[in-house]
Amino acid sequence: MSEPPGAVTLVEAPPAEPPPPRKLTAQRVQPLRRPGRWIATAVVLVLAAQFAHGLVTNPFYQWDRFAYWFLRPTILDGLLITLEVTAWSAVLGLLGGILLALARLSRSPVLRAASWTYVWALRSVPLIVVLLFLYNFSALYKTLSVGVPFGPAFFTFDESRLATDMAIAVIGLSLNEAAYAAEVVRGGILSVDQGQHEASSALGLPKGYQFRRIVFPQALRSITPNYVNQLIGLIKSTSLVFYVSLLDLFGTAQSMGSTYPGDIVPLLLVVTVWYLILTSLVSVVQFYVERYFARGATRSLPPTPLQKLRTGLRDLRERARREAAV
Template sequence: MSEPPGAAVSLAEAPPADSPAKPPTAQRVLPLHRPGRWISTAVVLVLVAQIIHGLATNPFYQWDRFRYWFLRPTILDGLVITLEVAALSAVLGLMGGVLLALARLSGSPVPRAVSWVYTWLFRSVPLIVVLIFLYNFSALYKTLSLGVPFGPAFVSFDESRLATDMTVAVIGLSLNEAAYAAEVVRGGILSVDQGQHEAAAALGLPKIYQFTRIVFPQALRSITPNYVNQLIGLIKGTSLVFYVSLLDLFGSVQTMGSTYPGDIVPLLLVATVWYLILTSAVSIVQFYVERHFARGATRTLPPTPLQKVRTGLGGLRARLRKEAAV
């Protein structure tokens, strides 16, 4: 039976089955165009440039007076007081928060109830009310004593001599901070897998070692970002100690603003910039603390800002070399 002429020609032109396949034609890969990204970037840059231009050229901000006040001894003295109050309150508040969290997780109903009432009370009362109440505490209790309830007192002392402005500020902020830190610590402890608690108990370790060596280090991964957020709020909350006659950073700015009413705006800018510096420093410390506790929990640690810059520069150089070769 004869084949059609067309079929014979097609079979003759078909390549053998065992012949190697021809490589595909080399094509240049074109980048994906994203006009929306470029438009949004341009809009953001224009807005940022306008804000910077407005800040730099508006005479209302009086940047020359800002430079004059920024490093004045009065401002720096207030800054030192802010750092002292914030540091002492952060340490005492965290210690109190740990104790309250452990009491809240205790199996005994009395510590649980006391911890719950304390947390409920100090989270409900504004901080300014706590500070003013403590500042006028001597009007309610002239003397404080230690002894038998409803019985004789062994030791008595004058409350007004102990309650200095610094003491009132630190105690008030610490009491308030402990209530919030207790919930942060309790949430971090509850975030640890229950199997870790059971494994720690199975090792036969004392309770204190179970907590300090196994449970608490793992809970710190969850506690750190939340407590640093509280710490930033504490730094800003120190501005309220001005109302108990303690001249911190904000108090110094307020006092100088009353003396020099024409410099109120640059003085407020001075306080703003110093608070930005303090909170930025805390955020940097937070990054490295989180990176430290991330070891063992992630395969690769998050890159540091310097590593990100190096990676970005390396990628930019590689891209430039590639474009130059093309």
């Protein structure tokens, strides 16, 4: 059928081709908006800025006197005593805790009862009471002797000559630390899978070898963070030795505060900063010790602070390069 003259023929246009898809690398992912997080971050930053401003500008802190006292020889002498007491007490307390934990886990009812009683008693009595009791121990027992019970004595010595201020402080802190370390070590040993004990026993290994080479190294992964927490508490607990006439870091600051009453606040700030430095160093050591014992237990070791810094800088450069490309 022919079209009439003057008729217009409509021709359908071919469908438009869709635009080519953008590459995934060119597409920009929009992060989820979290206004609550930004508000909380802003509040924390404002409070931190106000706190820092108050620390710097408040004349009551006397930062010039703080700088004067911070490295004075008398303060450093007290710091050395604090370090010495902490080192001896940490070592002796850990060794005592290991022995108490092994006694608590032994099959002997006498050893279990003795260990439980010791831990119960020392954790129940405040540390200051233990130190004061040891400081006045010579008033209760003038002499100490070693010999047959209810019989002749082989050795007799004067207790007051042996009980120096340093010895009293170390013994008191070690006795107290051993009670808490015993529970830390016992918990770490119990955290080792029972199959490890059974496998080592099936191989016919001696009990001592099992503990030294198989059980205890695995238990250290659980013991380390908990005992470092105890060690940080021990560093702060050394401030109590001032009450047994040993001038540690805190005792020296107290003594200087009595002589210079106008410098009490700067001296307390000096003590605070030194304790912060000591506990921070212990935390750094804790990180690397935990990282060492994590070998074989995790797929990848946790990155060190330097590795985290390098990764962060590399991510920033990569992000800046992508932004410039877009």
